[in-house]
Amino acid sequence: MPSVMIRRNDEGQLTFYIAKKDQEEIVVSLEHDSPELWGGEVTLGDGSTYFIEPIPQPKLPITVRAKRAGEA
Known part of the structure; x- marks a missing residue:
């Protein structure tokens, strides 16, 4: 379960x-991308998927623990 940093790039896109x-x-x-709930399954541009435990929407950048979707 790696630590990942999520931020917005210069174009306003989320990066992982x-x-x-x-x-x-x-x-x-x-x-989930609302003020009340943020996270869940994340799909990346290369097709891989990760899971971030949903939390109230944070200020970015943020470092969180993520696991590959489908891992136990």
């Missing part, structure tokens, strides 16, 4: 950065 892999991808979809 995995430091351990030195990989940064654009977030294509986010399951």
Whole structure:
């Protein structure tokens, strides 16, 4: 379960950065994106999916723990 940083790039898109892999991808979809609930399943531009435990919408950038979707 890697720590990832989520931020907005200069174009206003959410980016998902995995430091351990030195990989940064654009977030294509986010399951929950409202002030009350933010997170859930995250789909990246390369097709991979991760899960972030839903929380109230945070200020960005934020570092969170994420797990690959489908992992136990």
